[in-house]
Amino acid sequence: MTVSIHKKLQNEKIEFTLLLEAIYHKYGYDFRHYSVAHIRRRIQRRLTLDGIESISALQHRLLNDETFFFQTVFHDLSINVTEMFRDPSFYLAVRQKVVPILATYPFIKVWHAGCATGEEIYSMAILLKEEGLFDRLQLYGTDFNDLVLEKAKEGIVSIRSVKEYTSNYQLGGGTQSFSDYYTARYSHALLEPELKEKILFANHNLVADQVFGEMQMIVCRNVLIYFDQELQNRVIDLFYHSLCRGGILCLGAKESLRLSEQENKFNRLLPGEQIYQKGYGTD
Amino acid sequence: MGQTETDSGNGKATGKYEAVVIGVSYGGLKALENILPIISSDFPAPIMVVQHQDPLADDFLAKHLNRLSQVQVKVAEEKEKAVAGVVYLAPANYHLLVEDNHTLSLSIDEKVNFARPAIDVLFESGADAWQARLIGVILTGANHDGSQGLQRIKKLGGLAIVQDPQTAQAQAMPESALAATEVDYVLQLGEIGYFLNDIIGTGTFNDQ
Numbered sequence: 001m002t003v004s005i006h007k008k009l010q011n012e013k014i015e016f017t018l019l020l021e022a023i024y025h026k027y028g029y030d031f032r033h034y035s036v037a038h039i040r041r042r043i044q045r046r047l048t049l050d051g052i053e054s055i056s057a058l059q060h061r062l063l064n065d066e067t068f069f070f071q072t073v074f075h076d077l078s079i080n081v082t083e084m085f086r087d088p089s090f091y092l093a094v095r096q097k098v099v100p101i102l103a104t105y106p107f108i109k110v111w112h113a114g115c116a117t118g119e120e121i122y123s124m125a126i127l128l129k130e131e132g133l134f135d136r137l138q139l140y141g142t143d144f145n146d147l148v149l150e151k152a153k154e155g156i157v158s159i160r161s162v163k164e165y166t167s168n169y170q171l172g173g174g175t176q177s178f179s180d181y182y183t184a185r186y187s188h189a190l191l192e193p194e195l196k197e198k199i200l201f202a203n204h205n206l207v208a209d210q211v212f213g214e215m216q217m218i219v220c221r222n223v224l225i226y227f228d229q230e231l232q233n234r235v236i237d238l239f240y241h242s243l244c245r246g247g248i249l250c251l252g253a254k255e256s257l258r259l260s261e262q263e264n265k266f267n268r269l270l271p272g273e274q275i276y277q278k279g280y281g282t283d
Numbered sequence: 284m285g286q287t288e289t290d291s292g293n294g295k296a297t298g299k300y301e302a303v304v305i306g307v308s309y310g311g312l313k314a315l316e317n318i319l320p321i322i323s324s325d326f327p328a329p330i331m332v333v334q335h336q337d338p339l340a341d342d343f344l345a346k347h348l349n350r351l352s353q354v355q356v357k358v359a360e361e362k363e364k365a366v367a368g369v370v371y372l373a374p375a376n377y378h379l380l381v382e383d384n385h386t387l388s389l390s391i392d393e394k395v396n397f398a399r400p401a402i403d404v405l406f407e408s409g410a411d412a413w414q415a416r417l418i419g420v421i422l423t424g425a426n427h428d429g430s431q432g433l434q435r436i437k438k439l440g441g442l443a444i445v446q447d448p449q450t451a452q453a454q455a456m457p458e459s460a461l462a463a464t465e466v467d468y469v470l471q472l473g474e475i476g477y478f479l480n481d482i483i484g485t486g487t488f489n490d491q
Contacts, residue, residue, distance in 0.1 A: 005438060005439060006414060006415075006440070009411065013383070035382065035388040035390070037380040038388060041392075081392055088339075225377075225388065225389045225390060254360065254361055254389050258360075
């Protein structure tokens with residue numbers, strides 16, 4: 001009996017839902033509130049790469065092979081793409097509009113949530129160093145994927161990316177030469193070790209974990225776009241309660257509080273950039 | 284949705300097309316200028332467009348095309364619902380995807396076919412969301428992006444349209460799509476807008 005392609009697609013959608021349930025029940029990681037189109041694409045890619053015949057077969061395998069889950073599928077499903085000084089206009093805006101606010105605090109704590117391999121947190125370290133805030137600064141980089149955190153701790157980027165990063169850095173208002181911040185070694189560029197001293201990397205899961213200290217600034221860019229509205233609301237609520245009064249929330253260029261329940265508890269700091277300030281009168 | 288009748292017994296469905304996806308690369312500005320202004324103001328379906336562009340490009344293209352067109356042309360925002368009579372352009376440096384509930388998603392995942400946004404990413408997710416109710420259009424371009432996506436649309440019963448390579452500023456992309464898929468219509472650039480107006484109102488499909 002041949003099954004029509006539409007029936008097959010319907011079945012795949014059921015298998016897909018069951019797969020995410022299986023991952024949650026077996027490993028405790030909850031991808032059920034992620035963008036379905038995105039996750040489905042990642043899973044489809046894994047099936048093709050490993051020659052696995054169906055989503056059910058993949059489910060069977062990852063229930064019985066924990067190494068396969070942690071080293072492969074978990075990595076497929078986490079968001080690992082990042083670059084230094086991505087969206088230079090954002091960094092320029094931080095220099096011009098956010099730094100004067102941060103400068104009013106005696107000690108500045110900045111949390112990069114979902115930092116992946118750390119390119120953006122190193123960018124922020126460079127920026128805040130150039131703006132003279134380095135001595136009273138602590139940066140926290142968190143992700144739920146230990147593999148990318150290990151890579152972030154190394155502070156190494158591909159030499160092929162350096163040209164683009166240099167251009168981004170300049171467009172973002174860099175005041176020095178970008179080459180001051182790395183040492184080229186074969187195919188890699190080792191970022192200036194001094195930057196690392198101000199960064200603490202830790203495992204934190206935005207979907208499952210709680211408030212993360214009282215921050216002056218939270219940066220979470222291009223993570224929320226992968227979440228559905230319900231999960232976005234929960235995470236923005238978590239950010240709200242992890243910020244001091246007047247604290248700053250920075251989102252990705254295509255993310256906003258537009259549809260969020262918390263929208264009226266923040267003020268947009270400037271048009272054109274997704275930079276928000278928590279009200280002073282609330283807690 | 285209301286126009287579609289699905290017979291759950293044998294999986295057959297008939298009805299009208301409910302959405303259009305367009306993929307275009309090199310020569311895209313001129314191509315889109317020749318299509319979007321012709322789309323009628325009461326076009327009863329959303330149109331999603333991937334145009335390859337510089338990662339740092341601003342929203343000039345959307346503003347420019349919006350000025351020329353009767354329908355609204357805008358940059359797609361994440362989580363917004365794709366509604367009839369609106370053209371959504373993928374933002375520079377983001378992939379554009381369609382969810383099953385016809386809301387739009389963005390991602391910064393790896394480039395596909397050296398491109399972000401990639402046409403395949405939009406077409407494949409759109410095909411899964413609209414299945415036989417989707418029309419895919421491949422226009423001018425100097426690469427192979429979109430071929431796989433158009434194949435997926437066709438496989439799920441949707442309609443595949445390719446710009447006649449002879450009328451394309453760059454022929455590689457339409458030629459690649461023609462080689463990969465048995466397309467339904469090969470049209471001259473100047474015909475495509477009128478064709479879409481026509482088929483979206485009257486055309487019907489039949490699932491196998």
